[in-house]
Amino acid sequence: MNARSILAACIGSRQYTLFVAALGFLLTLIGASAADARGNTPTIRLFPTTVVEDLRQTSNVAREMETGLQEVIGRLDQQQQLYLQSKCDGAESDPGCQRLSRQLGATYLEMLGIMEERLPDMEHTVNNTRLSLEKRLRSELGNKMTPWALQETLLGTDGGGNVDRTSPAMRGRSGMRLSERFKQYYQLVASSASKSDQSLAVLAADIYLDMDETAELIARTREEIARATLIEQLNQSFGTITPEMMEVVGGVKSILFGDEGDYAQIAGPPPAYVEEVYRSPLEN
Amino acid sequence: MKYSRLPGLLAAVFFALTLSACAGKPPPCQGPQTRSLDGAVSVVQRSLNNGCAAHFERLYDDLLTIAEGDPKPENKRIFSEFLVWSADQGLLSQRQARDYYNRYFNVKFMALQGDYNNCSHTCPRRDRVMRNMERELSDKERGLLKISLDNAGYYRADELYQEVELVLEATCTACTAGP
Numbered sequence: 001m002n003a004r005s006i007l008a009a010c011i012g013s014r015q016y017t018l019f020v021a022a023l024g025f026l027l028t029l030i031g032a033s034a035a036d037a038r039g040n041t042p043t044i045r046l047f048p049t050t051v052v053e054d055l056r057q058t059s060n061v062a063r064e065m066e067t068g069l070q071e072v073i074g075r076l077d078q079q080q081q082l083y084l085q086s087k088c089d090g091a092e093s094d095p096g097c098q099r100l101s102r103q104l105g106a107t108y109l110e111m112l113g114i115m116e117e118r119l120p121d122m123e124h125t126v127n128n129t130r131l132s133l134e135k136r137l138r139s140e141l142g143n144k145m146t147p148w149a150l151q152e153t154l155l156g157t158d159g160g161g162n163v164d165r166t167s168p169a170m171r172g173r174s175g176m177r178l179s180e181r182f183k184q185y186y187q188l189v190a191s192s193a194s195k196s197d198q199s200l201a202v203l204a205a206d207i208y209l210d211m212d213e214t215a216e217l218i219a220r221t222r223e224e225i226a227r228a229t230l231i232e233q234l235n236q237s238f239g240t241i242t243p244e245m246m247e248v249v250g251g252v253k254s255i256l257f258g259d260e261g262d263y264a265q266i267a268g269p270p271p272a273y274v275e276e277v278y279r280s281p282l283e284n
Numbered sequence: 285m286k287y288s289r290l291p292g293l294l295a296a297v298f299f300a301l302t303l304s305a306c307a308g309k310p311p312p313c314q315g316p317q318t319r320s321l322d323g324a325v326s327v328v329q330r331s332l333n334n335g336c337a338a339h340f341e342r343l344y345d346d347l348l349t350i351a352e353g354d355p356k357p358e359n360k361r362i363f364s365e366f367l368v369w370s371a372d373q374g375l376l377s378q379r380q381a382r383d384y385y386n387r388y389f390n391v392k393f394m395a396l397q398g399d400y401n402n403c404s405h406t407c408p409r410r411d412r413v414m415r416n417m418e419r420e421l422s423d424k425e426r427g428l429l430k431i432s433l434d435n436a437g438y439y440r441a442d443e444l445y446q447e448v449e450l451v452l453e454a455t456c457t458a459c460t461a462g463p
Contacts, residue, residue: 137458141451142403147396147413150455154447155391155440202447205454212457277434278357280364282385284392 044140044153046204051136054129055207061125065118072111079104102236109232116225123218130211133204141201153201313339315346321359324350325366337375344384351431360389360432387420388427389434391441395420396448403459410456414449421445 047055083089083104088097141150313336316324328343336343347366351359364385371381387394395416398405406413421441428438 134458134461137455138403138462141455142407142459142462143401145402146400147398147402147406150402150451151392151396151444151448154444154451201451205451208454208458209450277437278360278364278432280360280385280389282364282367282382283390284382284386284394 044144044201046133046136046140046200048136051129051132054125054132058122058125058129061118061121065114065122068114068118069111072107072114076104076107076111079107105232105236109229109236112225112229112232116222116229119218119222119225123215123222126211126215126218130208130215133208133211137204137208141204150201312336313343315343316350319350319353321347321351321354321362325362329366329369332370332373332375340370340375348388348426348431352426355431355433357432357434360427360434363389363427363431388423389432391424391428391437391444393417393420393441393444393448402452402455406452407456407459410452413452417445417448 079100083097083100086097086100088094088100091097092101141153145153313331316327318324318327324347328347331343332340347363351363367376367381367385370376371378376384383394386392395413400406424438424441428434428441
């Protein structure tokens with residue numbers, strides 16, 4: 001088995017998927033930390049000071065990782081463009097192309113190095129936050145509430161008549177620069193001074209589930225990075241780049257800098273009735 | 285010999301008389317034939333008072349079907365008043381009346397009723413709870429959206445369903461992980 005096939009096998013789509021997933025949770029964390037900015041004290045204590053502090057720390061680590069990766073990704077992008085413009089694809093034996101390919105591989109290694117360096121911190125803070133949230137969820141929503149009380153908490157004090165369209169829909173959102181996303185979440189939370197427990201419960205659940213998945217993904221990603229680094233070091237002597245490498249770089253770029261073209265607009269629901277809704281004496 | 289056919293003749297006459305007596309009446313507990321909800325409610329109320337209480341569920345469903353043909357916000361009130369009347373007549377308990385109303389016309393899910401905490405009661409049967417909520421959401425689509433034109437109410441119920449799913453998943457994971 002040559003180095004290229006080993007590399008393809010080891011850092012192919014699996015590595016890419018893990019990496020994308022690991023970064024995906026960063027987006028959630030950054031949004032979550034904005035909950036700190038809320039002025040009111042919730043009646044259910046899902047975000048006490050310790051949890052907020054854990055979130056803030058995780059968010060900081062995420063931002064450091066973003067900053068570190070941003071510069072490397074920019075360089076990778078330039079090198080990749082140069083590689084393609086020089087028509088090196090299919091001309092790997094050309095000495096100039098081999099040099100470009102090695103440079104690209106070295107930057108790629110640098111990117112893996114940054115991830116390797118940052119991920120232990122990330123793992124630590126993610127686990128702290130996950131455990132803090134786990135405890136609060138178990139206590140506040142699991143042991144202190146019936147399903148009916150949980151439903152009423154989610155509906156808020158208006159009994160479900162008004163839909164709070166400013167609630168952050170967190171899961172599955174991506175395609176935006178991390179810092180911009182953070183700014184948007186911050187503005188969203190800071191502009192609505194009276195957030196109810198309703199969105200806090202959803203927020204806590206959302207962050208907790210993401211952290212739970214992410215803790216495992218970080219561990220797996222760290223293992224993969226070690227292997228991919230070794231393989232890329234071997235590959236340096238061959239001077240080739242693989243489509244998988246380009247795919248990884250493309251994925252990281254779309255996460256860090258956003259790529260709105262990939263997200264089709266879906267029609268919203270029809271406009272709601274503005275008429276006063278009838279309330280029956282039978283309503284609970 | 286002359287009188288030997290008499291019993292058969294009498295039986296035939298009795299059968300014919302019975303049939304003619306029944307011909308003018310609708311079959312027992314038949315659903316309302318009118319397309320007007322108000323009229324249908326009156327028909328159903330008469331049926332229920334005339335010994336059709338056991339058919340309440342079917343008759344209620346007939347009323348829902350008729351209301352779907354003429355959706356408007358005030359249908360909620362008509363159903364509420366009908367159910368209050370049913371409870372007052374002793375056809376339903378107060379709780380049953382609330383269930384019939386809220387299942388179709390309220391954002392809240394009756395499937396989430398329960399007196400015990402989520403860790404001990406809801407989590408062990410989370411799948412069943414979610415299935416029941418899903419069925420109820422379909423009834424709310426009928427009651428809120430198709431009968432009452434309460435789009436906002438239905439979309440809030442749909443959103444609530446998703447929120448409950450997410451929050452229960454997280455809470456139950458936390459319950460399982462903890463002491």
